[in-house]
Amino acid sequence: MAGEKTGPTAVVPFRQFVLKVHSRCNLACTYCYIYAGPDRSWRARPPTVPAATMRQTALRIAEHARTHRLREVRIDLHGGEPLLTGPGPLLAQAAAVRAALPAGCTAAFGVQTNGTLLTREMIDTLAAAGFRLGLSLDGGTPGLNRRRIDHAGRPSWPAVSRAVRLLHDRPEVFAGILCTIDITAGPAEVYDSLRALDPPMVDFLLPHANWTSPPPAPLGPAGRTPYGDWLCTAFDLWWDGGPGPRVRVFTEILGLLLGRPSSSEAVGLSPVVALVVDTDGAIEQVDSLKSTYEGAAATGLDVFHHAFDDALAHPGMAARRSGRDGLGAQCRGCALVEVCGGGNYAHRYRADAGGFTNPSVYCADLERLIRHIAARLNATVALN
Secondary structure, three states, X not given: OXXXXXXXXXXXXXXXXXXXXXXXXXXXXXXXXXXXXXXXHHHHOXXXXXXXXXXXXXXXHHHHHHHOOOOEEEEEEEOOOHHHHOHHXXXXXXXXXXXXXXXXOEEEEEEEEOOOOOOHHHHHHHHHOOEEEEEEOOOOOOHHHOOOEEOOOOEOHXXXXXXXXXXXXXXXXXXXXXXXXXXXXXXXXXXXXXHHOOOOEEEEEOOOOOOOOOOOOOOOOXXXXXXXXXXXXXXXXXXXXXXXXXXXXXXXXXXXXXOOOOOOOOOOOOOOOEEEXXXXXXXXXOHXXXXXXXXXXXXXXXXXXXXXXXXXXXXXHHHOOOHHHHOOHHHXXXXXXXXXXXXXXXXXXXXOOOEOOOOOOOHHHHHHHHHXXXXXXXXXXXXX
């Protein structure tokens, strides 16, 4: 890849920059790991990113792109709920990044939103500026989204269903749907309801949990794999169901089984290429780490005093970019390590033993899913 060194000391630059533009949210989802989790650093940060901070962030992105001769970067404007600012600041932030980038480098912009504030006019405005919009949903019905409520306990679904209809009419803008698995909801109900919304992509996310703070559904006794079983059923519906959305976790695993590198932190051993800049300019690791303990995502760096290359050298970031060498002995010796990759880094945490060098708390579930997908793939190849 352009701008990268080769060999044992290869440096893989950041290519995705998650910029926090609003540190508050108009929803109070019952499972939110940011506002209901152990890390409360958001309380001390400005609700909206100041213009000077965004300009400095844009300069740091440009500096990184220039240093590593990047031809494209991905910019995700995030929150909280980024649309609480309205579209105007988002357009200004995108303009600041584009103005700073060196010649020959382009930026792809995205916004991840809960959808409650989307209007036709806002979609038109953001689309004209080249944005793509992703929705966070738990399914395609009111009942499946019962956990996604506002601060007064009112359901978000009426507003979100309007946003889905608007985005359905703008496929060039609709990036897809992120869906955190609720083990109490049937996989067929969830998948079929999401498929009916006709998104281009669905990504099923395991709830952020770890050995110290276990998942909502107990994983014992030995041999019980409730999340793996859920995902296997969803995979079969997707695999056998004809045309439908791309389901990222499934296509990632299929790609890894076929020898392709991963592009997700959920599976695989490819180095992490994303970092976060919060509303105060703090450079942080991915938000999922905030589900483990206070300060887990912090680096002590900020855009006013540090280049993004400094973040590349941060011990926490380096551990998440070291592939097999960053895993514990059990994972390194596993036959599925090239596909599983140890699972999501945050899901490996155990406060009383090994920190992040443990297998994923979803280890058995991931093995169940990977072996199931491999078997289905092998059967399909054999038939052809």
